[in-house]
Each structure stands twice: as C-alpha cells, then as structure tokens.
Amino acid sequence: MPLQHVVEDAVRAAIAEDRSFGDLLPQLMDASRSVSPAEMSAALPRLAEGIAEAPPNLGGWLAVLSGAWIENGADPAPAGPALVHRITEVTAAALAFGDAWERAADGKPPPDMQEEQPSQEVFGTVAPVLGDGAVTAMMAWFALPQYTMAGCTLLQKAPDVRAAIDDRDFRVRAAEQAARHLAQMDHYQTLLRVLDGERLLVLDRAGRTGWTVTIGGIGDNFQLHVLLGGALIGRPGGLPGDRPAPEIVACFLDADVPPGPPIVSSPWNLVDAHGEWIWNEGVPADIPAVNGTRVVVIDPPSYDRTFPAGRRFPLMPATLRVEGMHLPDDLAGWWPHIKAATR
Incomplete structure (x- = not known):
C-alpha cells in the first residue's frame, strides 16, 4: 500500500x-x-x-x-x-x-x-x-x-x-x-536559540584589527571558538598561532568525529564588549550586542584550555564565513565601546 x-x-x-x-x-x-x-x-x-x-x-x-x-x-x-x-x-x-x-x-x-x-x-x-x-x-x-x-x-x-x-x-x-x-x-x-545568518564583529584587542563573520548552525561556544581559530589564524592579515588542523575544523562543521575523540587546544580567551568572558559552555546568542551587532573580543589565553573535538548537536551542520577584514582606522569608532576584560 x-x-x-x-x-x-x-x-x-x-x-x-x-x-x-x-x-x-x-x-x-x-x-x-x-x-x-x-x-x-x-x-x-x-x-x-x-x-x-x-x-x-x-x-x-x-x-x-x-x-x-x-x-x-x-x-x-x-x-x-x-x-x-x-x-x-x-x-x-x-x-x-x-x-x-x-x-x-x-x-x-x-x-x-x-x-x-x-x-x-x-x-x-x-x-x-x-x-x-x-x-x-x-x-x-x-x-x-x-x-x-x-x-x-x-x-x-x-x-x-x-x-x-x-x-x-x-x-x-x-x-x-x-x-x-x-x-x-x-x-x-x-x-x-541557534543563530543563522548572524553577523558577528570579531576584534583582536592586541592588533586593533577585526573581522566581520557570518555564522549559522553553531550549537555552543566551544564550536564558535574552534571555527574562529580555523578561519582567522594564519590567513593573510589574520592572527598568529597554531591553526587547528583541517580535519579538526571539519569536526566542528559537518564531519563525523574520529574515534577518541581528538583533543583541541584553545588559542585564546573570548570576551564580549563589556569585558565579560564568553563561556564555551554558552551559545552565540548569549553574546550581547553593541549597536545591533554581537561583538567578540580576542584576548591572549589566561590558562591552558582543552576540550574534545565534536559538535554538541551532531546532526546540525555549521557555517562560519569571513565577510571582510577591518583595519585599525576602520574600527576607531568601536573601541570606545569595548571594555577591558574583567578577569
């Protein structure tokens, strides 16, 4: 039938x-x-x-x-x-x-x-x-x-x-x-609460540069953390450090996680525009907006932080796309709104 x-x-x-x-x-x-x-x-x-x-x-x-x-x-x-x-x-x-x-x-x-x-x-x-x-x-x-x-x-x-x-x-x-x-x-x-097609402003406090990125399907800030590392570390005009291996980044996008799973090292601290930590256990929707845009500030890591590779929601593919880079002069109007880290 x-x-x-x-x-x-x-x-x-x-x-x-x-x-x-x-x-x-x-x-x-x-x-x-x-x-x-x-x-x-x-x-x-x-x-x-x-x-x-x-x-x-x-x-x-x-x-x-x-x-x-x-x-x-x-x-x-x-x-x-x-x-x-x-x-x-x-x-x-x-x-x-x-x-x-x-x-x-x-x-x-x-x-x-x-x-x-x-x-x-x-x-x-x-x-x-x-x-x-x-x-x-x-x-x-x-x-x-x-x-x-x-x-x-x-x-x-x-x-x-x-x-x-x-x-x-x-x-x-x-x-x-x-x-x-x-x-x-x-x-x-x-x-x-998952954000789709959401633009974030990512600021490097040390270099005074920044990037606009568009995210979708990201289930927690562990995932955001790694995808930002994969997108920004080592690219022209990007951030210094050890970029996560492509197969690790893929685990946070849409690939199956290898047996183990592999352990990921965090390259930095993420804080919001008010200087409060962006906890990895939270979600991108927790990040407060300034003038209608959620702001992520990159600071040096305060301690060694590791966590297993993989997505909180394995059926949900994620995206993170770099839309453009902002030089220090482009961001002059933003920094007065950005507080120092509170810890």
Whole structure:
C-alpha cells in the first residue's frame, strides 16, 4: 500500500482517537522503512496535520515518526512550523500538570515521564486542580519526551525552520521551564536559540584589527571558538598561532568525529564588549550586542584550555564565513565601546 494511504489511515485514527491506531502505527512504521525520502516528503504534510490535531498521547508517536523521516532525508519544511507549535502546546500542558502535581501531591515527586505511564492514580492526583483539563495535561506530561526528541531532530536538520520560528522568546522560556522535568528540553531550548545568518564583529584587542563573520548552525561556544581559530589564524592579515588542523575544523562543521575523540587546544580567551568572558559552555546568542551587532573580543589565553573535538548537536551542520577584514582606522569608532576584560 502506498505510504500516503497508510499515513492517511493512521492520521484519521489518531485524530479520532480510534482504537485502530494501535494496529496502524506498526504498519506505518513498516511502510516507512522501504520508501524514498521523496515519498516521505510528500506524505509529511498530512503527518504534520495529525501531529497538530491528535491528542498528545497519539500525536507524540506521529511526531517521533516525523523526526525519523527528517533524519532519513525527508524535507523538514512541511512539518516544521506545525511541530514547533505543537511542542509549545504540549509543553504548556505538561507544565500545567507539573504545577498541579506540586500543589496536590504533598511533596511526592511527579511521575517519571520516561519510565512511568498514565494511570488512574496519577489522574486522580491532578484532577482536583485541573478539572476538565486533567486528561490532556496528564497525556502531555508523558508524551513530552516524544515531542522533544522529534523537535531536536527537526531543529538540527532545518535551518530555514529555525530562522522562521515566531514567538521565539516565549517558546524558549517554556522549554527552559520544562527542562527541570526533562533534561532533553535543555537541548531543545538551545536549538531554538541557534543563530543563522548572524553577523558577528570579531576584534583582536592586541592588533586593533577585526573581522566581520557570518555564522549559522553553531550549537555552543566551544564550536564558535574552534571555527574562529580555523578561519582567522594564519590567513593573510589574520592572527598568529597554531591553526587547528583541517580535519579538526571539519569536526566542528559537518564531519563525523574520529574515534577518541581528538583533543583541541584553545588559542585564546573570548570576551564580549563589556569585558565579560564568553563561556564555551554558552551559545552565540548569549553574546550581547553593541549597536545591533554581537561583538567578540580576542584576548591572549589566561590558562591552558582543552576540550574534545565534536559538535554538541551532531546532526546540525555549521557555517562560519569571513565577510571582510577591518583595519585599525576602520574600527576607531568601536573601541570606545569595548571594555577591558574583567578577569
């Protein structure tokens, strides 16, 4: 049977909460194993409708399937907005469950959303607080890991979806709150904050020169650190030092990490325009802007810093492109806004 027919049957059953969904889901999974990415892409819009409209406990399975299709080459664009929106809805309902549990459970920890299942006892605990919304909230609580898994795959593979996210701050705040219940939500909120097509001004304090670079798909500042080294060290008019080997730089762009993994040495300290350290554990979106531009200042390293090669999000390719170099005279108006390092 063509994939689109199986998808249609499964989505209808999920939206109607029909018992046949339990039999149709394995059929849909089996059908997905033998089709091309083009066929999955063609069926993904209808799957996205099921994700948006089905109750959380059933839509979560469709979300997992969408993530698997996207990882295997399906075009993420048709499902992206619906999945991001639905994750926010499910997150809000799960947070309502968590709040109700804290109010009603007399100090008992909430059920483990990954190890336990909905039950009459769980429902009975939150129902006095949530009333008619108790069932949906309970189902959202236990389905949140499925949606989060799918969302993390989507956002790693779909820069256009990342760039088009609306109400980003609201979605990030909801994910941050949910991360205290589900650790993977921290990955999801980080992916929501990934910068794509973002220009940074990189300043060398010692040489008073600088560069404009454009970044995309960078998951943390370890990655930014190495990609700046690969782009700026040893180039004409660039920075002195030992440039990371090309195969190391590739691990931070889009290549698989060799066994080990290799250990990278940091060539410098990065600080922001206010003189505060840019922590490698943070993300480029943490870097504050001056006059609308995020500023990175390069200082000599204060101690030997090493870390393993590789990307925090292995499915997400990164880019860092040098747009141009700025000589000292070009930057005369910038340095009055740049503070000395605070440590």
